[in-house]
Amino acid sequence: MTLSQLTLILRARWRSAFIVFVLVVGLVVAFTLTQSKTYTATAAVVLDVKSPDPIAGIVLPGMNVSGYMATQVDVLQSERVMLRAIRALHIDEDTDFRAAWQQQTESRGNFNAWLADGLGKKLDARPGKDSNVILVSYTSRDPQLAARIANAIVKSYIETTLELRTEPAKQFNALFDESTKELRESLEVAQTRLSKFQQKKGIVATDERLDIENARLSELSTQLVELQAVANDSRSRQNQAARMADQMQEIVTNPMVVSLTSDLSRQEARLNEISERYGSQHPQVQELRASIKQMRDRLALEKSRITGSLTANNSVNQSRLENLRNALDAQRNKVLQMRGLRDEAAVLQRDVENAQKVYDAGFGKLSQSTLESQATQTNVSVVKVATEPPFPSSPRVMLNLTVGLLLGLVLSIATAALREVRDWRLRSEADVTDAMKLPLLGVVPDRRSGKLPREARSLRAVAERVLGRPSLISN
Secondary structure, eight states, rough: HHHHHHHHHHHHSSSHHHHHHHHHHHHHHHHHSSOOEEEEEEEEEEEESOOOOOTTTOOOOOGGGHHHHHHHHHHSSHHHHHHHHHHTTGGGGOHHHHHHHHHHHHHHHHHHHHHHHHHHHHHEEEOOOOEEEEEEEEEEESSHHHHHHHHHHHHHHHHHHHHHHHHHHHHHHHHHHHHHHHHHHHHHHHHHHHHHHHHHOOOSSHHHHHHHHHHHHHHHHHHHHHHHHHHHHHHHHHHHHHOGGOOOHHHTTTTHHHHHHHHHHHHHHHHHHHHHHHHHHHHHHHHHHHHHHHHHHHHHHHHHHHHHHHHHHHHHHHHHHHHHHHHHHHHHHHHHHHHHHHHHHHHHHHHHHHEEEEEHHHHHHHHHHHHHHHHOOSEEEEEEEEOSSSSSSSOOOHHHHHHHHHHHHHHHHHHHHHHHHHHOOOOOOHHHHHHOOOOOOOOOOOTTTTTTHHHHHHHHHHHHHSSSSOOOGGG
């Protein structure tokens, strides 16, 4: 259907289209006038999700998730918030509301839950686009009541948010308080065991005594090594004295031995000389032999004295070595015993330190939960307080009238088109050619209108130019 055909249809069926248009607009106007006026009061709150928690000192991870704002909107519309607002406004004490509840539900169910459900139906809470602001709107016939209820719901939401934060903290506080007492008792038991062990073993917390004993052990070890070298040297000299005493450095370089040896050599040389001269029985020879024998005895005695001193020195060194070894073993046992005691004390000390760390951690959690349970601030702040709206939010007269006009226009056009479909007629040359599928030969003019179709006017002008007189086409 073309626009020209639609225009012809509307010209032909204008009465029915006009009636439908008037009826639709009249119904919309009547509906608008019969509607009661309602007022919508709006408050706004902002949620701070970027600032760190004042107690925890960090940004809580749950605030950064995408569903946080939707969760807060659900909390704001929850029954818990509605019930708190009802108690704050004393709506549950209103006899008219109770009578309405008894009439509607026949006193079945819970009255406060019924009030909360009715309050929630007129509440609209939506987060702002790409923002942390939640708009809270409440609609009522009384503008002052709408503002009061909107502000009461916002206040109840803030208090409920605070409760949702402090209630778990209070529960954890009781748990941490009991756990902290047990941890304190464990710490005291560990400290008592450590103190008794130190008193029983006579040790202190420092390692000074062990350091002294370790230094003494090191010194004894050094002395033992030195004395072992001396003892080995004295033993080797004693063994050498037993085998080759004459070749020992102590005997060879001894002045007395050197002197006696020299004197003995001279006496023996003189003995040989005198013996050759006087014979072996001469008194001088006999006397010189006695002198040589005496000198040899003295030399043997001197050598014996020197080797005896080496033996005595070796005995002393061996005795000192044995004593030093015993002292070193005793010192080593003492150090090992002290180390064992220190290790036992270190185990008890670690028990005390671990108990102290666990107690400190538990006490820190207790302090934090105590602060959180006593918190009076939330991350929700009011940025707009609901005020009494000056104009009603419903009905919207201009909107309803505009919708009525558009709807009436559409329905009127649809009515005319529907009637044309049910009772179709030829209204233009295009309808003839489209319906009969034949060429159009001429058009009969409408004498009532006194107007000729465009084709007829063109044919008449041609006839007047050819014949020179008015055409009979219009007769």
